[in-house]
Amino acid sequence: MQYSDEELIKSLPGFKNNYAEVNGTVLHYVEGGEGQPLILIPGWPETWWAYHKVMPLLATNYRVIVIEIRGMGSSQKPLEGYDKKNMAKDVYELVKKLGYEKINISGHDIGAHVAFSFAANFPEMTSKLVILDTPHPDPGMYQLPMLPILSANYTYPWWLAFNQTKELPEQLLAGRMSIVIEWIFRNLLKDQNSIDEFDKAAYAFAYDSNDGIRASNAWYQAFPQDIEDSKTYGKLMMPVIGIGAAGYEMLQYSLPNYATDLQFVKVEDSGHFLLAEKPEETANLIKGFLG
Numbered sequence: 001m002q003y004s005d006e007e008l009i010k011s012l013p014g015f016k017n018n019y020a021e022v023n024g025t026v027l028h029y030v031e032g033g034e035g036q037p038l039i040l041i042p043g044w045p046e047t048w049w050a051y052h053k054v055m056p057l058l059a060t061n062y063r064v065i066v067i068e069i070r071g072m073g074s075s076q077k078p079l080e081g082y083d084k085k086n087m088a089k090d091v092y093e094l095v096k097k098l099g100y101e102k103i104n105i106s107g108h109d110i111g112a113h114v115a116f117s118f119a120a121n122f123p124e125m126t127s128k129l130v131i132l133d134t135p136h137p138d139p140g141m142y143q144l145p146m147l148p149i150l151s152a153n154y155t156y157p158w159w160l161a162f163n164q165t166k167e168l169p170e171q172l173l174a175g176r177m178s179i180v181i182e183w184i185f186r187n188l189l190k191d192q193n194s195i196d197e198f199d200k201a202a203y204a205f206a207y208d209s210n211d212g213i214r215a216s217n218a219w220y221q222a223f224p225q226d227i228e229d230s231k232t233y234g235k236l237m238m239p240v241i242g243i244g245a246a247g248y249e250m251l252q253y254s255l256p257n258y259a260t261d262l263q264f265v266k267v268e269d270s271g272h273f274l275l276a277e278k279p280e281e282t283a284n285l286i287k288g289f290l291g
Contacts, residue, residue, distance in 0.1 A: 033059025043109020071215030106130035
């Protein structure tokens with residue numbers, strides 16, 4: 001199957017697929033490169049493949065480890081454990097199993113939630129934190145409008161509410177998840193060619209099952225718990241950078257509440273999926289920040 005991890009990895013020389021049993025589940029991760037460890041975590045509706053354009057660029061400087069969080073891609077899809085604090089523990093146990101004492105960590109979208117939670121819960125293991133376009137859930141999420149605001153110049157995030165619903169989404173979408181994936185990329189990309197039909201098919205292949213939809217929706221259904229957990233976190237003391245495009249203003253609004261050593265960079269002329277739209281610029285910003 002051309003969209004399997006075994007086939008996809010062939011386009012990335014020097015990288016390999018691995019699996020590890022951690023925290024009561026099994027995670028799939030892809031690793032390659034040499035240097036200090038750099039954990040990369042993708043978000044919805046993507047997989048490790050979201051980083052395929054930046055992985056070779058970062059692997060010249062770092063040991064790159066792209067983790068599919070619980071419920072994503074080839075990782076297991078258990079029935080529970082999708083609060084970001086527990087998913088950060090998944091990553092923590094994997095990092096320990098790989099023998100690292102300290103890592104740099106970056107995440108995009110839902111992956112940014114997990115990366116932030118890792119830094120908040122395991123600060124002694126976090127050298128630097130890179131947040132890509134999406135802050136961790138906090139009480140401000142309760143202010144998101146239930147209806148689109150007339151004439152507002154933004155894409156109404158209906159999927160945040162839809163994905164809260166249990167059982168119905170997989171009943172409606174199993175076998176048809178490609179419709180949602182097509183809509184999301186059409187509406188959240190500036191450069192429509194940056195994620196091509198092959199990429200979309202690879203993501204649909206990963207999500208297009210009852211379990212794939214159920215587990216990925218569980219990331220969203222955990223938001224109320226994530227918000228409560230966010231209230232318990234002290235300020236992060238390690239260096240943090242928020243690299244944003246469509247989500248730049250959200251990062252500016254949220255991150256100062258949680259970090260002391262903080263900088264921001266805006267990626268111009270990109271939508272939400274900056275790893276696909278601006279891979280060289282994003283990789284260079286990460287390298288410049290990590291050193």
